[in-house]
Amino acid sequence: MKKYLAMILALVMALSLVACGDKKDDSADNSDGDTASGRVYWLNFKPEADETLQKVAAMYTEKTGVPVTVVTAASGTYNETLTAEMDKSAPPTLFVVGNQAAVGTWGDYCYDLSGTAVANELNTDAYNLYDADGKLCSIGYCYECYGIIVNEDLLEKAGYTLGDITNFETLKAVAEDIHARASELGFDAFTSSSMSDDSSWRFTGHLANLEYYYESVDDPDAWKECPSSIKGTYMQNYKNLWDLYINNSAVNPADLAAGGFDAADEFGKEQAVFYQNGSWEWAKLTGTGDGQYGLDNLSMIPFYCGVAGEENAGLNCGTENCWAVNAKASEEDIQATLEFMNWMVTDPEVSRMLVDEFAAMPYKQAAESTNGFLADANDYTTNGNYIMPWVTNFQPNVDAYRAALVSAMNQYDADQSDANWELVKTAFVDGWATQYAAANG
Amino acid sequence: MKHKHSNAAVNSSMIRRPIRRWFPLFMGPMVCAFIIGFVYPFCKGIYLSFCKFKVTSDAHFVGLENYRRAFQDASFVHSFWFTALFAVISLVLINVLAFAVAYALTQGIKGSNLYRTVFFMPNLIGGIVLGYIWSMIFDGILSRYGTSILLNTKLGFWGLIILMCWQQIGYMMIIYIAGLQAVPEDMLEAAKIDGASRWQTLWKVTIPNVMPSITICTFLSLTNGFKLFDQNLALTGGQPYTILSDGSSIKTTEMLALNILNTFYGQNANSRGTAQAKAVLFFILVATIGLLQLSANRKKEVQQ
Numbered sequence: 005m006k007k008y009l010a011m012i013l014a015l016v017m018a019l020s021l022v023a024c025g026d027k028k029d030d031s032a033d034n035s036d037g038d039t040a041s042g043r044v045y046w047l048n049f050k051p052e053a054d055e056t057l058q059k060v061a062a063m064y065t066e067k068t069g070v071p072v073t074v075v076t077a078a079s080g081t082y083n084e085t086l087t088a089e090m091d092k093s094a095p096p097t098l099f100v101v102g103n104q105a106a107v108g109t110w111g112d113y114c115y116d117l118s119g120t121a122v123a124n125e126l127n128t129d130a131y132n133l134y135d136a137d138g139k140l141c142s143i144g145y146c147y148e149c150y151g152i153i154v155n156e157d158l159l160e161k162a163g164y165t166l167g168d169i170t171n172f173e174t175l176k177a178v179a180e181d182i183h184a185r186a187s188e189l190g191f192d193a194f195t196s197s198s199m200s201d202d203s204s205w206r207f208t209g210h211l212a213n214l215e216y217y218y219e220s221v222d223d224p225d226a227w228k229e230c231p232s233s234i235k236g237t238y239m240q241n242y243k244n245l246w247d248l249y250i251n252n253s254a255v256n257p258a259d260l261a262a263g264g265f266d267a268a269d270e271f272g273k274e275q276a277v278f279y280q281n282g283s284w285e286w287a288k289l290t291g292t293g294d295g296q297y298g299l300d301n302l303s304m305i306p307f308y309c310g311v312a313g314e315e316n317a318g319l320n321c322g323t324e325n326c327w328a329v330n331a332k333a334s335e336e337d338i339q340a341t342l343e344f345m346n347w348m349v350t351d352p353e354v355s356r357m358l359v360d361e362f363a364a365m366p367y368k369q370a371a372e373s374t375n376g377f378l379a380d381a382n383d384y385t386t387n388g389n390y391i392m393p394w395v396t397n398f399q400p401n402v403d404a405y406r407a408a409l410v411s412a413m414n415q416y417d418a419d420q421s422d423a424n425w426e427l428v429k430t431a432f433v434d435g436w437a438t439q440y441a442a443a444n445g
Numbered sequence: 446m447k448h449k450h451s452n453a454a455v456n457s458s459m460i461r462r463p464i465r466r467w468f469p470l471f472m473g474p475m476v477c478a479f480i481i482g483f484v485y486p487f488c489k490g491i492y493l494s495f496c497k498f499k500v501t502s503d504a505h506f507v508g509l510e511n512y513r514r515a516f517q518d519a520s521f522v523h524s525f526w527f528t529a530l531f532a533v534i535s536l537v538l539i540n541v542l543a544f545a546v547a548y549a550l551t552q553g554i555k556g557s558n559l560y561r562t563v564f565f566m567p568n569l570i571g572g573i574v575l576g577y578i579w580s581m582i583f584d585g586i587l588s589r590y591g592t593s594i595l596l597n598t599k600l601g602f603w604g605l606i607i608l609m610c611w612q613q614i615g616y617m618m619i620i621y622i623a624g625l626q627a628v629p630e631d632m633l634e635a636a637k638i639d640g641a642s643r644w645q646t647l648w649k650v651t652i653p654n655v656m657p658s659i660t661i662c663t664f665l666s667l668t669n670g671f672k673l674f675d676q677n678l679a680l681t682g683g684q685p686y687t688i689l690s691d692g693s694s695i696k697t698t699e700m701l702a703l704n705i706l707n708t709f710y711g712q713n714a715n716s717r718g719t720a721q722a723k724a725v726l727f728f729i730l731v732a733t734i735g736l737l738q739l740s741a742n743r744k745k746e747v748q749q
Contacts, residue, residue, distance in 0.1 A: 083710055091500040105712050109499065261593045261684075262584040401712040408694040411595075411686035418596055427688045434692020442693075443712040 041070050042340030047089055047096035048076040049325060052284075056361040060354055064347060070340050080201065086110075090330075097333045097341040101142040102324030103397035104230045107135050108443060114141035115329040115338055122345040125367045130393065131323045136229070142326035145349075146362030149304065149319040149381040150210050150282035153289070156301040158191055158277045166303055172241075172310035176248055182277055183252035193252040195276040199410055199417070200263020206280055207246065207413070208406040209396050212432070213320050214307045215242045216395035230398040232440045236433035241309035243425060249280070250417055261414035272297030283363050283377035290376065304377045306384070306392070318384035319377075322394025325362070401439035408435050494721040497714065507715075511722035514715060521723055523695050524704040531602065531700065532670030535609045539666045540659070543614045547621030548647075561622065565615040572612075576679020579608045583680075595684040601698035608676050613669065617662045624658030625651065653745075660742035667738055671731045674702035683707070701727050 044064075048057055054076040061072035075096075077085035082100065089096050090113065101110050117123045118140040126132070131144025152175075156166055162182050169175050179193040186192040197207060215238045220227035222237065250257040253276065255265060271279040272289060279285075283304070292298040306317035329341050348354055349367040356371040364373040373379070385391055399405050412431040416424040489501065494511055498504035515521055546564060550557045567575070583594045583604050594604045628651055636646045652659075677683075683696030683703060699707070705727060709720035 087500060091502050108714075109712055112499075256588075258591045258593070259584075259588050261595045262580070262588065264581070404707070404711060407683075407696075408686050408688060411684050411694070411696075412688050414593070414595055415685060418591060418593070430688045430690065430692055431686075431694065434690070435688070435694065436692070438692040438694075439712075445713065 041068070042334070042336035042338075043094075044070060044072040044098060044337070044341045044344045045094060045096045046072065046074045046098040047082075047086060047100070048074055049082050049100035049102070050362075051076055051079050053361050056357055060348065060357060063354065064344055070344065072344060095330060095333065097330050097337045098345070099328055099330065100324075100326060101133060101328040102326050103399070103402065104133065105400060105402050105443065107133050107141050110328065111135045111139075111141055113328070113330055113332055114139065115331040116140055117143055117327075117329065120342050120346075122342060122349060125346065125349050125369065127368045128366050131326065131366055133326055142328040144323045144325065144366050145327050145345075146325050146358075146365050147321060147323040148283045148325075148363060149321040149378060150280070151304040151306050151319040151377075152308075153271070153279045153281055153285065153377070154303050154305055155271065155274060155277050155279075155299060156303060157299075158274060161191075162189055162277065166305070169305060169308070170315050172244055172308040172314065175305075175308045176244075179248055179252045179278065186254065191274060192254045192276045193278055194249050195267035195270040195279045196253055196255040196265035197246075197249045197260055197280075198255075198263045198265040198267065199260045199414055203263065203265070203267060204410045205406065207249075208409045209399070210282070210320065211245060211280065211307065212242065212399075212409075213392060213394060213396040214245070214309050214311075215239060215432070216398065217320075217392045218311055220395050227395065227398070230400060230440065231436075232444075233437035234433055236429060238309075238311065239429050239432065241311055242432075243428075245307060245309045246413075247420070257417040257420070260417050272299065274299070283375050283381070286363065286375045286377050302376060304380045306389075316389045318389035318391045319381040320392045320394060321381055322397065324394070324397065399439075400436060401443040404442070405435055405439040490721060491725055494718065494725045496721075497718050499714075499717060507718065511715065511718040512726070514719045515722045515726060518708070518719070518723075519693075520695055520699065521701075521704055521708075523697070524699045524701050527602075527698065528671055528673075528700045531605060531673070532667055535606055535613075535670045536663060536666045538606065538610050539613045539617055540662055542610060543617035543662065544621050544659075546614060547618045547625055548651075550618070551622055551625045561618070564618055567612045568616045570612070572675025573679045575608060575612060576676045579604065579611075580680050594681060598685060598697040601681040601684070604680055605673070605676065605698070608680060609670070609673070612676075613666060617666065620658050620662050621655065624655035628654040656742070656746040660739065660746065663742060664735055664739055668731055668735050671734065672702060673700055674706075677703050678706075701730075 044061075046057070046061070048054060054074070057074045057076075061074045064070065064072050075085075075089070086096070086099055099110075099113075101107055101114060107114070114135070116139045123132075123140065123143055126143060131147055132140060133142045135141050154166060154169075159166065159178075162178075162185070164178050169178055182189065182191075182193040198204070199207075215236070216227075216234070218238045218241070219235060250260065254270075267279060268281070268285065268288065270276050287296065289297050289299050289302060304319055306314070306319055308314055308317065311317075327345060329338055329345075331338075333341070348358060349365060350369050352369075352371065355365065355367075355369065359365055359371040359373055363375040364370075364378050381391075408431045409428070412424075412427040416428050493501060493504055495506055495508060496504035497507045497510075550560055550564075554560070570578075580594060583600070587593050587600065592600070594600050632650050632654070633646065636650050641649065677698070677700045681698040683699035685698070686694040686696050688694050696704075696707075701723075705720050705723045708723060709717055711720075713719075
């Protein structure tokens, strides 16, 4: 009896190993389907877009027979997933290289896209990334904008209109008044500014853009590519807005470090008038589906931070969503991928689906955007206001740089002293040079 | 006589031949799993520590360059000392407390089994989950004092110690209970008859007899302390940082394993190789300390 038991156990062990070994990659499976016309493997960066992209992939396969695999990396793990996937025998042919830092890391893997059909469809060069030798490494496939989202209904309840806010002075006056009357009004000025990983990028990434942007306006030559150091000329303006955020919300600033707040939910439930975020929040805030808030009177205003002439500011427009084609893939796969990309930006039906998902795509034949925040961005531009591009994308060694900034800002939030702000400044300004040296050393 | 008989049976060719014939079936899967899951990655890891690479299949040999960078990295040195301090303190606390609990629970108190189960249970929860749960507990208390576990290195350190004690004491307790139950009754009785006090009995009879348990427990808690990763990541993630005047920062509660991970995903072209070199150094360190400690303890063990 024991002998049989032992044999069965050994068999189970052996089988489980065989079973493990048998499991193949989806992408690998596809590769032997139709080798003549190549294959496409898109490692997607945006988890929320996965459902749409799977449909798009299926449509293309049905139409042309070219196998298209879309794999989505879990939120916040794109870098890790890309590193692992690139190692496999069937690596991604289409992946995301969204900032200068990524160009530094993955530049060798980027196929030169200049002159390709899809690159010729672009209606702007603003969202393209080049390496030091001028190779076109990646091209934007959608663009976004961020700023301060305003709930106009609540603003009106507090006795103001959007027209009352034209610069930092007026924004501050409105916010402080609303905060002072929060218990009477039933809502506060700003949503929480949580510093946990799911939210800190709004401040160490997006809000920081105002500092870099105005610095780059002063010295455009230095900012043509990633500067090795920055001056911090507009740190005071960064501080202006940050102080306004943390001291005019329902959350005690000292609690921000620990996180655990959901600013989108606070805003969706009309607990605050102002919420710093981007155009990607449009569907969630205005939609009426599951998990959406159905707000209808929203606008986005620029980062008013006390810089001279900021009455003419517009929104922060840019992207971190740029397609790169794997130069180390086979020639067939590269061609298949380029054709697939071109199809996505020229086919009216697919373009409609993608624009509904991504908000807007910078291509000549792309469908019209329905995103209200992007419409706001366009209105600012047509009124002659200046766009603030995403200079933030230059941040060197971005994860380490932002992590240090988060730590310094946490110290400051708990105790808003000048000494602690000096630490934030050090992390912000000197940290740039240090991380630049670390990344390029 | 019986002993001899069974030996003879095992040695007989009637039994040995089938064993020999079936050996690959029994050992094969394990050997394969070991090679695939351990030997191959381990060897490749050592090779990669001498390489510059982004993906492991595309590496270029650069010699000792990565090791030079690893030793020059101030954050690595800091995390080493932080880890060493953590390992020593957690080693002492965990073992003293686990032994005390085990001792108390072998005195025949009512409900001992229930207590043993309760003490053991924290060990069944994964490190990441534990880290987040404890960060909520700590911050729930600390926010009353306007601070957070993320704002103070000392709080972060002791937070990690408390977390580790809470998780590990139950596990070590089980090992100590097994050891305590194996202490021969007649020895304890002899001590009693000779007029030894409870204290003397504990030190002169019980502890020397549970030395094998102490060896294994100190080995486990020391290496666990050095290898700690999940709890560190979830509880403090290295915060707070000391921002140095040149803008560089040191993650004051970052332990070795987390330092290696953070290095690996840095942006520098050499960062992956450097992290790999750190990982090899880390292995040598943990293995050396573990072996030294094992051999030192073994000398103190008594034969029953």
